[in-house]
Amino acid sequence: MRSHSFTFAFFCAAVTTVVASNSHELGARFHHARRAIHARNNPVMKRCKSRDGTTTSTGVDDAAQYSSSYAPSPTSSSVSAHSSSAYSSSAAAPTQSSSATGTNSSTGSLLSVVSTCGDIGATLDITSQSGPNGNIYWLNCGVSDSGWNPTYVTIDELIVKDFATALQEANTPFSACSQYTDIFYEYGQQFGIPPIMIASFAMQESSCDASTVGGGGEQGLMQLTPDKCTDAPNGNCLDVDYNIKTGAQYFKTLLDSYNGDVLLSIGSYNGWYKGMTYDDATAAASTSCCRCQNNLDYLHQYLNGWIQNVNAYSDDLGVYHNLDVCSSD
Numbered sequence: 001m002r003s004h005s006f007t008f009a010f011f012c013a014a015v016t017t018v019v020a021s022n023s024h025e026l027g028a029r030f031h032h033a034r035r036a037i038h039a040r041n042n043p044v045m046k047r048c049k050s051r052d053g054t055t056t057s058t059g060v061d062d063a064a065q066y067s068s069s070y071a072p073s074p075t076s077s078s079v080s081a082h083s084s085s086a087y088s089s090s091a092a093a094p095t096q097s098s099s100a101t102g103t104n105s106s107t108g109s110l111l112s113v114v115s116t117c118g119d120i121g122a123t124l125d126i127t128s129q130s131g132p133n134g135n136i137y138w139l140n141c142g143v144s145d146s147g148w149n150p151t152y153v154t155i156d157e158l159i160v161k162d163f164a165t166a167l168q169e170a171n172t173p174f175s176a177c178s179q180y181t182d183i184f185y186e187y188g189q190q191f192g193i194p195p196i197m198i199a200s201f202a203m204q205e206s207s208c209d210a211s212t213v214g215g216g217g218e219q220g221l222m223q224l225t226p227d228k229c230t231d232a233p234n235g236n237c238l239d240v241d242y243n244i245k246t247g248a249q250y251f252k253t254l255l256d257s258y259n260g261d262v263l264l265s266i267g268s269y270n271g272w273y274k275g276m277t278y279d280d281a282t283a284a285a286s287t288s289c290c291r292c293q294n295n296l297d298y299l300h301q302y303l304n305g306w307i308q309n310v311n312a313y314s315d316d317l318g319v320y321h322n323l324d325v326c327s328s329d
Contacts, residue, residue: 117141131304147275200306222247290326
């Protein structure tokens with residue numbers, strides 16, 4: 001992870017994106033406490049994070065209730081017994097090295113799907129550009145030429161760690177999230193989302209600090225915009241249960257909107273959209289809102305970092321680092 005001196009907060013303006021006619025509204029873009037992000041879409045979840053961890057951000061649309069086969073949330077005393085689930089360049093896009101291809105054969109430990117974008121490049125070892133859920137260039141398929149067009153992958157096909165089990169590992173990056181384990185499992189069960197995925201969004205939004213309030217009034221773990229806090233209990237949008245539920249609910253709406261396409265849904269949660277090019281993603285670099293760029297390392301960091309119980313930033317996952325050109329003052 002690159003070291004930064006965090007000294008200020010800032011606010012990113014929302015950008016509206018027009019998508020193909022068969023696409024649904026995109027969600028907000030999210031990022032971690034060290035790299036700000038910006039939403040391109042209509043309805044919800046817009047945020048930026050300053051380098052001191054102060055956030056401005058999201059809002060979540062309501063969705064229907066869903067059920068899944070995830071195990072009930074464990075109590076704090078039973079976490080360790082919970083079983084695993086089934087489940088730097090600023091100028092131009094980097095080129096893929098020949099060593100990045102890896103292998104896409106799988107016995108359950110590597111992602112294996114019918115690829116529409118060449119070799120998946122999944123590797124057991126997690127590196128700056130590869131891991132169990134594929135190579136960064138495969139995940140970013142089309143970004144460097146005709147536009148982002150990811151392979152269709154479902155949530156059940158992802159390689160995902162069980163959250164409670166991950167918390168038992170000495171070097172887990174989720175220590176700050178551990179007190180919310182039961183809630184992540186509750187809404188993982190309700191919406192059919194692996195709990196570690198919900199926790200990963202919380203890490204990126206607020207570093208799992210439930211008291212976080214962004215520069216635009218965004219609230220809590222999942223950084224909900226004020227207009228999405230109207231139903232919060234006693235008007236308290238920092239309420240942990242409400243905050244996590246609303247964020248998880250929103251991600252579920254993305255999955256439903258995209259017919260279960262989890263790569264498209266995760267990207268959309270971060271403000272990506274089908275057809276997004278490198279130039280599109282980095283267009284804001286020369287503006288007054290440099291951090292309003294799309295983080296081009298986001299999918300790799302999320303899929304081969306956080307949900308593998310790996311700190312994507314201290315382990316310096318990614319090859320684009322396009323937000324590094326932004327001034328820290």
